[in-house]
Amino acid sequence: MSKNYFINAMGCVSPQNSLDNNNFLTEIKEAQIDRLACFEPNYRDLINPRILRRMDRVSRMTIFAASLCLQESGEVEMDAILTGTGLGFMFNTTVFLKNIIESGDSLVSPTTFIQSTHNSAGGIIARMLNSNKYNFTYVHRGFSFESALLDAMLHLEEGCQNVLVGAFDEITEEYIKVMNRLQSLKRLDKDQSTQFLDASIRAIWGESAAFFTLGANQTEKTYAKIKEMKMVFSNGTNESIKPEIELFLEENGLKIEDIDLVLSGIDGNPMTRKNYLDLHESLLPNNDMASFKNLCGEHKTASSFALWMAAQILHKQFIPEVSKLNFKETKAKINNVLIYNNYNNINQSLILLEHV
Amino acid sequence: MENLKQELKLKILEELNLEDLTIEDLQDDTLLFGEKIGLDSIDALEIIVMLDKDYGVKIINQQQGIKVFHSIQTIADFIEESRKA
Amino acid sequence: MTKVLVTGMGIVSALGIGVEINLAHLKAEKSGIDSYKLFKPFIPYDLPIGEIPHSNKQLGELLGLKSSKDFSRTSLLGLLAAREAYVESSNPKLKTGLVSSTTVGGMDQSEIFYQDFLPDNEAGSLRTILMHDCGESSEQIARNLGIKGLVTTINTACSSAANAAIFGARLLKAGKLDRVLIGGVDAITNFTMGGFNALGILNAEYCKPFDKNRNGLNLGEGSAFLMLETEAAAKENNSEVFCELSGYGNANDAYHQTASSPEGSGAALAMQRAIEVAQISPADVEYINAHGTGTGNNDLTEGLAIKTVFGENIPKFSSTKGYTGHCLAASGSLEAVFSILSMNQNFWLPNLNFKEPIEEHGLIPIQKLIEAEGPKTILSNSFGFGGNCTSLIFKK
Numbered sequence A: 001m002s003k004n005y006f007i008n009a010m011g012c013v014s015p016q017n018s019l020d021n022n023n024f025l026t027e028i029k030e031a032q033i034d035r036l037a038c039f040e041p042n043y044r045d046l047i048n049p050r051i052l053r054r055m056d057r058v059s060r061m062t063i064f065a066a067s068l069c070l071q072e073s074g075e076v077e078m079d080a081i082l083t084g085t086g087l088g089f090m091f092n093t094t095v096f097l098k099n100i101i102e103s104g105d106s107l108v109s110p111t112t113f114i115q116s117t118h119n120s121a122g123g124i125i126a127r128m129l130n131s132n133k134y135n136f137t138y139v140h141r142g143f144s145f146e147s148a149l150l151d152a153m154l155h156l157e158e159g160c161q162n163v164l165v166g167a168f169d170e171i172t173e174e175y176i177k178v179m180n181r182l183q184s185l186k187r188l189d190k191d192q193s194t195q196f197l198d199a200s201i202r203a204i205w206g207e208s209a210a211f212f213t214l215g216a217n218q219t220e221k222t223y224a225k226i227k228e229m230k231m232v233f234s235n236g237t238n239e240s241i242k243p244e245i246e247l248f249l250e251e252n253g254l255k256i257e258d259i260d261l262v263l264s265g266i267d268g269n270p271m272t273r274k275n276y277l278d279l280h281e282s283l284l285p286n287n288d289m290a291s292f293k294n295l296c297g298e299h300k301t302a303s304s305f306a307l308w309m310a311a312q313i314l315h316k317q318f319i320p321e322v323s324k325l326n327f328k329e330t331k332a333k334i335n336n337v338l339i340y341n342n343y344n345n346i347n348q349s350l351i352l353l354e355h356v
Numbered sequence B: 001m002e003n004l005k006q007e008l009k010l011k012i013l014e015e016l017n018l019e020d021l022t023i024e025d026l027q028d029d030t031l032l033f034g035e036k037i038g039l040d041s042i043d044a045l046e047i048i049v050m051l052d053k054d055y056g057v058k059i060i061n062q063q064q065g066i067k068v069f070h071s072i073q074t075i076a077d078f079i080e081e082s083r084k085a
Numbered sequence C: 001m002t003k004v005l006v007t008g009m010g011i012v013s014a015l016g017i018g019v020e021i022n023l024a025h026l027k028a029e030k031s032g033i034d035s036y037k038l039f040k041p042f043i044p045y046d047l048p049i050g051e052i053p054h055s056n057k058q059l060g061e062l063l064g065l066k067s068s069k070d071f072s073r074t075s076l077l078g079l080l081a082a083r084e085a086y087v088e089s090s091n092p093k094l095k096t097g098l099v100s101s102t103t104v105g106g107m108d109q110s111e112i113f114y115q116d117f118l119p120d121n122e123a124g125s126l127r128t129i130l131m132h133d134c135g136e137s138s139e140q141i142a143r144n145l146g147i148k149g150l151v152t153t154i155n156t157a158c159s160s161a162a163n164a165a166i167f168g169a170r171l172l173k174a175g176k177l178d179r180v181l182i183g184g185v186d187a188i189t190n191f192t193m194g195g196f197n198a199l200g201i202l203n204a205e206y207c208k209p210f211d212k213n214r215n216g217l218n219l220g221e222g223s224a225f226l227m228l229e230t231e232a233a234a235k236e237n238n239s240e241v242f243c244e245l246s247g248y249g250n251a252n253d254a255y256h257q258t259a260s261s262p263e264g265s266g267a268a269l270a271m272q273r274a275i276e277v278a279q280i281s282p283a284d285v286e287y288i289n290a291h292g293t294g295t296g297n298n299d300l301t302e303g304l305a306i307k308t309v310f311g312e313n314i315p316k317f318s319s320t321k322g323y324t325g326h327c328l329a330a331s332g333s334l335e336a337v338f339s340i341l342s343m344n345q346n347f348w349l350p351n352l353n354f355k356e357p358i359e360e361h362g363l364i365p366i367q368k369l370i371e372a373e374g375p376k377t378i379l380s381n382s383f384g385f386g387g388n389c390t391s392l393i394f395k396k
Helices: A057-073 A090-102 A120-129 A141-157 A173-185 A242-251 A270-283 A302-316 B002-015 B041-055 B062-068 B072-084 C019-027 C056-063 C073-085 C107-117 C135-145 C160-173 C190-198 C231-237 C265-277 C296-310 C328-345
Strands: A005-013 A080-084 A134-138 A162-169 A208-215 A224-233 A261-264 A289-291 A324-326 A336-343 A347-354 C004-013 C096-101 C150-154 C179-186 C222-230 C243-252 C287-289 C316-318 C377-384 C388-395
Touching: A005 A057, A005 A141, A005 A302, A057 A090, A057 A120, A057 A162, A057 A208, A080 A120, A080 A141, A090 A173, A090 C107, A090 C190, A120 A134, A120 C243, A134 A141, A134 C150, A134 C243, A141 A162, A141 A208, A141 A224, A141 A302, A141 A336, A141 A347, A141 C135, A141 C150, A141 C160, A162 A302, A208 A302, A224 A242, A224 A302, A224 C150, A242 A270, A242 A336, A242 A347, A261 A270, A261 A302, A270 A336, A302 A336, A302 A347, B002 B041, B002 B072, B041 B072, B062 B072, C004 C019, C004 C073, C004 C160, C004 C231, C004 C328, C019 C328, C056 C073, C073 C096, C073 C107, C073 C135, C073 C179, C073 C222, C096 C135, C096 C160, C107 C190, C135 C150, C135 C179, C150 C160, C160 C179, C160 C222, C160 C243, C160 C328, C160 C377, C160 C388, C179 C328, C222 C231, C222 C328, C243 C265, C243 C328, C265 C296, C265 C377, C265 C388, C287 C328, C296 C377, C328 C377, C328 C388
Parallel strands: A080 A134, A080 A162, A261 A289, A261 A336, C096 C150, C096 C179, C287 C316, C287 C377
Antiparallel strands: A005 A208, A005 A224, A162 A208, A224 A347, A289 A324, A336 A347, C004 C222, C004 C243, C179 C222, C243 C388, C377 C388
C-alpha cells in the first residue's frame, strides 16, 4: 500500500500570477476593497475555442488550471479525475435562476442550466482527455477539496499510478453582496489580538482554481510529498482542535517542533479569527507561521491554493515575505509544512507535506 | 431575405459563441449540424429559444427542428413562411 | 478484503415515508406520480411530478422539530430517510462517517431568496441563502445523528447517490471507516423543473421508460440512505444484514455534457467494472434496475449498453422511475432500496407504463409484478450529466 503521495505537477489560476510554476509569488497582487479576483490568463492559449464556447468565467479558470497541470504532467495517463467545489458554478446558477424567475411562460435557454451542474468541470476534463476513468466531484463546504484529495490518496493506495485532483470556486457580484451582508451581522470580538494581519478585521473574499497530479512514484519534477491529510468535522461547538492536531502529528511520527512551517488559513474573518489565534497561541507559539488567504482570499476551496503554495515553498525553499506571520528564526531547511484551515469553525482540515 | 440571412448568421455566431468561426464560414447552404460547424442538440435548443424570442416563431417538435435547422437558408425560409401564415 | 454489508435502509419518496409504505406501494404497482399539490412553480406547469405530499411544516413535525423554518426541504427529506437507515453503534471505537449527495442542495430556499434579492440586493432573508450549498443537508444529518468520523457530499448529477455508495464502500475497504451512512436527497425545485423543461425532456404524461413512444421524464423528489458496515463492524453491532454491496463501477462517457454516446459506451464500461469488482460473470446477474428515465436518448443508449455487456442473455430488468419520477441525486439510493426489497421480500419490480419495445434494441422489461423468489444478484444503474455512469451490484 502506497503511503506516498507525490505532487508531480500543478496548475493554478489565482488572484496572484501563479500561471508559471517556475516563478513563485515574485509580484504580489493586493486586494481590491473586499475581494481578490483571479489574475486571468488568455484562455485560448491552452483551451480549444470549441470547448471554450459554452464556458463561463469559472469554468475557464478551472479548465485552464487543469490544462496547465496536464501540460506539466506530460504523457501521463490519469487513473481518476477528482474535483471539489464549494459552490460550483454560481454565475451560471444565478443567471439561470434569473431567467426562470423573469421569463414568464416564454422559452428559457438551457445552456446555463446544464453548465451549472457541479460536476460539469470534471466532465469537460474527461472529454478533453477522452478519459472514461473514475470521475467524482465533491461539494462539501470547507471539505470540498479535501474530500477530492482523500479520494485521490485512496486511489493511490488502491494501486493507481497517477490521478488528477483539483478544486475551484468563484466570486460573483451577487456572492460578494450576500457575503458582505452576512459578515456585517457578525459582531467583532473586541479582545481579538492583532498580532497577525493588521488589516481591518474582515474577510477578503477570493477565488481560485488549482489542480495537481498526484503520483505513486517520485519523478524529477516532483514538488513535494503529501504525508497525510485529515478532516475534522465539529458540530459548531468551540471545541479545540488542539488534541486532533497533536494526534495527527503523532500518527505521522512527528512532534510540534518538527513542523518547520505552519501555513494557516487565518484571515480577518471575525467568525474564525479567535479560534485561529487561540490555536496559534496554545499549540504553535514557537512555530514559524505564514498565511495564504491574504494572497487568495477566503473561499470554500482556498486550501487547494494553500497546497499549491506549500508545494512551491518546499520545492523552492522560499517563503514569500508578504505571507510571513510569526517568525522566530528562519530555518535553514524547510522539511515539514502543515496546512491548517478552518472553515466556519465546522470544517477544519490538516494537510501535512514533506520535502523530497 | 438577404438581410434576414445576414442577421441570422450574426446571431448564430454570437449567441452560440462560435468565436472560432467568421461569417464567411457560414454560407447560406452550409450544413449547421455537419462536421464543419458542428452544432449539437443544445445548440438546437438555443436556436429554438432565439427564434421564439426574436422572431416569434415556434418549432413544435424535434422532427420539424431537424428539417428547419439544416442551414441558414432553411431557417430563413421557415421564418418567412411562418410570417406569411 | 473485507465485505461491505448493507445493514440499514431508509426512504422517502412519492410512494410515502418509510420502507414499509414504499414496499406496499411497489407491490400494489401504485405510482406516486401525480399533478403537483404543494410545489409552487414560478409559472404554472401542466406536468405531473413525483411529489411527497407533506408540507415542510408537516415534515418538521414528523421529525419532531420545534420549527421547520431553519431547514430546506432537502434537509427535511434527507433527515427522515437518514434517521430510518441509521444503525446505532454499540462500540464508540467504531468510526462512522456520512457520504451524502445532492444536485441542487437547498435550492428550494435559494429560490425564495433570489425572488426578493434580484430586484433589490439588500432584500432577501439571509437565513434562506445560508442553506443554498450542497453541504447543508449533509451537516444537518451528521449533527442530528452525531456522525463525526467523516462528513462529505458528492454531486455528480443523477449518479450522485450511487457514487456515494462507491466512495463509502472504498472507505470501508481501505479501513478509513468501519461504518458509513450513504445516500442522496433532492427536493422538487423551480430550478430543476425549469432546467429539464428548457432541455425539452419533461413529459406532460406519465413517463414510459423503455417504450418506443417514450416522451421524456417526470421529475420526482425524495431521499434514501443505506447503512454500510464492514463485516467485522456488523458482527460487533449485531446488525441485521440485508445484503452485500459486492460490486461497483464508475466510468465517464466522455462524449457530451448531457447526451450519451450513441452506443452508450460509458454505461457499458460502468456495468463491466461493477461486474469485475464483484468477481462474477454477466450471467450471474439476475436483475437489472435500469436508470431508464423515459427520455429518448437514455433508454436507447442504456439498452444498447446492456446488450453490449450481456449479449443475448439479457437478465430481467425494469426501470422504477414510473413509480417515483426521476429523483436526481437520490435516484441511485432510492433504487438500491427498491432492489434490496425485491431481493429480500421475493418479488420482481415491474416497469410501469411500458407497451412497445424500442425498435433499435427490442428490449422488453418486466411488465407486471412477479411474486416469486427474489433476484439474488442485482445490478443497479445510475447515469448523470457530465457523462457520469455508475453501476452497483447487490448480492444476497
